[in-house]
Amino acid sequence: MTGPERPRRRSDVTRTAILEAARERFASDGYERATVRAIARDAGIDPSMVMRYYGSKEGLFAAVIDVELDFPDLSELDPDQLGVVLVTHFLDLWERDTVLRTLLRVGVTNESGSDRLRQVFATQLVPAARAFVPDPADAERRAALVASQVLGMALVRYVLKFAPAADMSREDVIGWLAPTVQRYITAETP
Amino acid sequence: MTGPERPRRRSDVTRTAILEAARERFASDGYERATVRAIARDAGIDPSMVMRYYGSKEGLFAAVIDVELDFPDLSELDPDQLGVVLVTHFLDLWERDTVLRTLLRVGVTNESGSDRLRQVFATQLVPAARAFVPDPADAERRAALVASQVLGMALVRYVLKFAPAADMSREDVIGWLAPTVQRYITAETP
DNA sequence: ACTGTATGCCAACGGTCGTTGACTTCGCCG
């Protein structure tokens, strides 16, 4: 069994310092305004080190937006609970770290960012939807509907910070959104 | 009564050419990547004219994001139709011109953009919500919920262009979203 | 202890940006 790895290289601490500084800068400033120089300053090293370890600003960004939606096993679940479980899971994802905020911020302005976002949608959300949507041919559409509500709430709550949305408790968000998500997944097509 | 205005100044045609080029550039590139030089090139004039007429890039942007949600009169409406009417109205707004796309794109990255977006929410959407939400104290929260679903759909459909969302027909979008919006406005708090 | 290599800093490059001020051209009014 492998315990917590000792750094293989002396530079690993610097590498992760850069990565963490980059996460925060990209999350709060977006791709264009997050400068390599500012990230390096935050990490306490020279800008040239960023280039050495990540090749380019684009390469650093690619390392930052490595996201894993990481759905729990839903196969044994009471189907009526799908909405609650999914909304709760998404809230956890958004509050755990900044990577989704980064991806949304950048995906809206930057082409390679929105490519990545479409890719996450297609390779992680849609397959998950196939698992519990009755008609698989409909899975894409239902996944898109769920995404619209979940991303929309994330947008007004965590990015735009509309006061009433940002101030809502977790429980209230779940209480309001879960029935919507539940319907998008299980309801007959209207 | 005032007919269509004759240009008061010779420069008005240039002014509006700049404004239209700016609308498109800001909408498709976001604030940072939309350069004054590119906007001027699109408008067929010198970059310095942009500064003469709008003072600065920030001033030009402020002129671009003058948005009017322009709600129809809902007071005489069957309350059961609120969802359908509102979703239809929002689809019209998003498809009519690019200003909302611009505002969303920029609001996600730029502080003055998100300020403006919060302002539109507070001064246009919330007051409209007060008109048809039973408990006025709840109007802010319900307006935020509606905004989350409407902005979320606009995001995946018009900005991120998730294929299943972008390919949905207007009727399907209305059919799926209207019940959600209807519930956010009229349902008991869960 | 010596040496090769990994790690880090420094200074500078070419490019692009927003912005400015001086200069030229156009069009109207007397």
Next chain:
DNA sequence: CGGCGAAGTCAACGACCGTTGGCATACAGT
């Protein structure tokens, strides 16, 4: 037709960006 202000062009500025190559330093293997 002459003059004058508006409209537009042009070249340049200072700043900042991503990126590069050379040089100093610290470390690990022998």
